[in-house]
Amino acid sequence: xxxxxxxxxxxxxxxxxxxxxxxxxxxxxxxxxxxxxxxxxxxxxxxxxxxxxxxxxxxxxxxxxxxxxxxxxxxxxxxxxxxxxxxxxxxxxxxxxxxxxxxxxxxxxxxxxxxxxxxxxxxxxxxxxxxxxxxxxxxxxxxxxxxxxxxxxxxxxxxxxxxxxxxxxxxxxxxxxxxxxxxxxxxxxxxxxxxxxxxxxxxxxxxxxxxxxxxxxxxxxxxxx
Amino acid sequence: xxxxxxxxxxxxxxxxxxxxxxxxxxxxxxxxxxxxxxxxxxxxxxxxxxxxxxxxxxxxxxxxxxxxxxxxxxxxxxxxxxxxxxxxxxxxxxxxxxxxxxxxxxxxxxxxxxxxxxxxxxxxxxxxxxxxxxxxxxxxxxxxxxxxxxxxxxxxxxxxxxxxxxxxxxxxxxxxxxxxxxxxxxxxxxxxxxxxxxxxxxxxxxxxxxxxxxxxxxxxxxxxx
DNA sequence: TGCGAAATACTGGTATGGTAGTTGACAGAG
DNA sequence: CTCTGTCAACTACCATACCAGTATTTCGCA
Numbered sequence: 001x002x003x004x005x006x007x008x009x010x011x012x013x014x015x016x017x018x019x020x021x022x023x024x025x026x027x028x029x030x031x032x033x034x035x036x037x038x039x040x041x042x043x044x045x046x047x048x049x050x051x052x053x054x055x056x057x058x059x060x061x062x063x064x065x066x067x068x069x070x071x072x073x074x075x076x077x078x079x080x081x082x083x084x085x086x087x088x089x090x091x092x093x094x095x096x097x098x099x100x101x102x103x104x105x106x107x108x109x110x111x112x113x114x115x116x117x118x119x120x121x122x123x124x125x126x127x128x129x130x131x132x133x134x135x136x137x138x139x140x141x142x143x144x145x146x147x148x149x150x151x152x153x154x155x156x157x158x159x160x161x162x163x164x165x166x167x168x169x170x171x172x173x174x175x176x177x178x179x180x181x182x183x184x185x186x187x188x189x190x191x192x193x194x195x196x197x198x199x200x201x202x203x204x205x206x207x208x209x210x211x212x213x214x215x216x217x218x219x220x221x222x223x224x225x
Numbered sequence: 226x227x228x229x230x231x232x233x234x235x236x237x238x239x240x241x242x243x244x245x246x247x248x249x250x251x252x253x254x255x256x257x258x259x260x261x262x263x264x265x266x267x268x269x270x271x272x273x274x275x276x277x278x279x280x281x282x283x284x285x286x287x288x289x290x291x292x293x294x295x296x297x298x299x300x301x302x303x304x305x306x307x308x309x310x311x312x313x314x315x316x317x318x319x320x321x322x323x324x325x326x327x328x329x330x331x332x333x334x335x336x337x338x339x340x341x342x343x344x345x346x347x348x349x350x351x352x353x354x355x356x357x358x359x360x361x362x363x364x365x366x367x368x369x370x371x372x373x374x375x376x377x378x379x380x381x382x383x384x385x386x387x388x389x390x391x392x393x394x395x396x397x398x399x400x401x402x403x404x405x406x407x408x409x410x411x412x413x414x415x416x417x418x419x420x421x422x423x424x425x426x427x428x429x430x431x432x433x434x435x436x437x438x439x440x441x442x443x444x445x446x447x448x449x450x
Numbered sequence: 451t452g453c454g455a456a457a458t459a460c461t462g463g464t465a466t467g468g469t470a471g472t473t474g475a476c477a478g479a480g
Numbered sequence: 481c482t483c484t485g486t487c488a489a490c491t492a493c494c495a496t497a498c499c500a501g502t503a504t505t506t507c508g509c510a
Contacts, residue, residue, distance in 0.1 A: 010292065010493070036462075046495045051462080056278065059284055067235070068462055068501045083374050094315035145232065149308050235463065262493070271465045276492080291470045295494055 012049035013209055015039065018058045023062050023073055026166050030075040030222040034063065050095065058157060076164055077224040081212060084160040089205050091155065092138070096185070096197050098145035104187055107144050113138060118179045127170035130178075141189070161208060163173045178207065179184065214215050240264065242261065248287050248298055251382065255300040255447040261289065274284035285384060292372045301389055302449040305420050306437060309385040314430050317363070321410070321422050323370035336337050338413050339365060343404045355403075362407055366414070380403035386433060392444065393436045403432065411449055 019039070022028045036054065040047045042061060054071060057063040065071040121130040136206050142151050160208030168174075181204040216223055244264070247253045254368070261279065265272045281294060282288040286305060290296040339362050346355040367376050406429040413422030441448055 012493085022477095035460090037460095048494055048496095052277075052280065052493095054462095057281065058283075065462085069503075070461065079373060079375075086319070086371060086374060090315045090319035091312065094311070095320060146311060148304060149311060150304075203258075237463085258492090262490095272468090273464060273491095277463095279492095290492085291472095294473075295491065 009050070011043075011045050011221050012052040012056075015043055015045070015049055015053035018043075019057060020060075020062065021054055023057070023165070024163050026163065028073050030073050032073045034071050034073065058128040060156070062159065062163075068112050075214070075224045076222050078212075078216075080160050081164070083156045085205065085208065087157055088155065089202070090127070092201055092205065095142050096189075096201050097194055099141050100189060100192050100194050100197055102144055103192055107140075108190060111137065111189070115179070115182055115186060118175075118182065122172055122179055124176045125149060125172050127175070128186075130170065131165075133206075134178065134182075141185075144189075153178065164212060164215055165208070167215045174207075178204070183209070230408075235274070236268075236270050239280075240268055240270070240275055243268075244278060244282060245285075245287065248282070250389050251388065255298050256416035257298045259296050259298065261296075278391040285381065287384065287388075290426070294372075299333070300449045301441070301447050302428050302439075303441075304386050306389070306448065310430065310433065312382055313380065313386070313426070317426050317430065319424060320367050320370040320412075321426050323420055324366050325414060325417050325419050325422055327369055328417055333415060334363075336362065336365050340404070340407055340411060343407060347397055347400045347404055350397050352400070355395065355400050356390075359403065366410070369414075387439060389440055390433070392440045399432075401412070406432070436440045444450075 004224045017189065019028070028034075034054070039053075054063055054065060058065045058071075062074055063071055064074045084219045090217070114133055117147050118130060118133045118137070121133055139151060140151075183196065184200040185204065188194075188200050244253070255258075259279070261272045261275045261324055264278075265275045268275070273383050279290060283290045283296075288296055289299045339358055342353060343358045343362070346358055364376060367374075406425065409425040410422065410429065413419075414427050
């Protein structure tokens with residue numbers, strides 16, 4: 001077999017990853033105009049790989065490519081966010097239902113451990129750790145629901161929402177609320193109560209609406225609409 | 226230069242659309258090896274726009290691009306199909322629930338007209354017309370559920386399944402079954418019976434499993450796994 | 451001074467040449 | 481006959497140059 005560790009990445013992928021991280025971390029603010037030539041110069045490569053990276057980022061709605069005019073870091077859009085939110089809600093609901101049907105007590109320890117770790121993250125007000133544990137929690141449920149299914153691709157639209165969450169405060173009170181939601185979700189799973197689980201998921205995902213509204217009030221110039 | 230129709234679309238998009246249609250219609254069979262140079266020659270353009278089109282098709286899992294080796298028309302994969310099916314089921318279920326809540330009698334005529342048109346399509350065994358009407362039916366429900374949301378993007382993964390359906394027989398009996406499913410769904414909507422609607426959607430989408438199994442039995446060489 | 455038109459300085463898109471890497475076949479050795 | 485090493489013919493990828501639009505500036509004129 002050829003190399004097990006396929007470290008051979010195309011330069012276009014490297015550019016793509018670097019720009020994506022900068023956009024997602026808001027190191028590059030929404031509305032910033034990007035230049036193929038400028039980026040190419042900065043990375044010391046030709047314009048072609050930069051161009052490919054731009055197209056990839058455009059497909060993820062992270063760049064707004066206006067032919068012959070300019071390409072800018074995509075602003076937030078209530079429309080796009082609503083679409084991503086709807087899609088994620090639909091997926092998470094069905095994932096939860098599937099997990100409910102596949103549930104057995106062997107799955108409990110992992111989720112309980114993740115939940116208790118979240119409690120400590122709240123006590124220390126460690127927002128970054130909490131974000132990681134939050135993602136892990138949803139991931140664990142996904143694994144219960146449909147192990148063979150690819151996780152990343154299904155929720156790749158999540159980027160539209162994740163980017164905005166960087167601006168949220170993530171204070172202790174808000175994190176505590178989210179942890180309580182998680183506890184409710186885990187409770188619904190253990191009791192195999194599909195109706196209760198459905199309500200818990202909807203409540204949990206509805207939390208981001210307030211976050212979005214708050215960010216929009218604080219940074220209206222980051223929004224398209 | 227192909228300035229016959231001075232389209233605003235860039236040539237890469239034209240190549241992309243043409244190849245996508247050929248792949249979706251199975252004019253290009255799974256496993257067929259593609260060559261940038263060959264396609265470029267055939268369309269009378271340079272290799273660069275062809276390359277971009279390849280990348281776009283690769284993002285949709287319609288092409289299997291193996292760097293420095295070859296790029297082939299993606300074979301069917303039970304894994305990918307299962308993922309696409311799961312995703313679509315989740316979306317359609319939530320769409321139906323949302324439509325159920327937004328339902329009013331003004332929506333009935335459009336769906337009923339589409340349904341009756343489907344009946345005539347079955348009587349004339351017009352598979353192509355039926356396929357169009359089937360898509361329209363689901364689209365109409367989507368419009369009831371969430372008018373401002375983009376329809377195409379949400380279900381773009383549908384391509385993974387649509388391509389395989391070209392190989393299905395679409396005989397009168399099968400079409401009649403699907404129309405009956407649609408009637409059941411419309412009935413659930415008009416009665417605003419969420420539980421019944423849920424069951425009807427799940428039954429309807431489960432029909433494709435038999436189709437996939439039949440195609441896999443008839444053409445095992447079109448599959449990866 | 452106000453305003454419109456032309457020149458200019460960008461942008462993204464395309465064509466072409468060259469490079470690195472993989473595959474497959476074929477010739478020669480065991 | 482089998483195995484192996486070398487070479488030729490592909491492949492995708494990157495760099496460079498050029499083209500075609502669009503926004504902005506600037507200069508001439510009223």
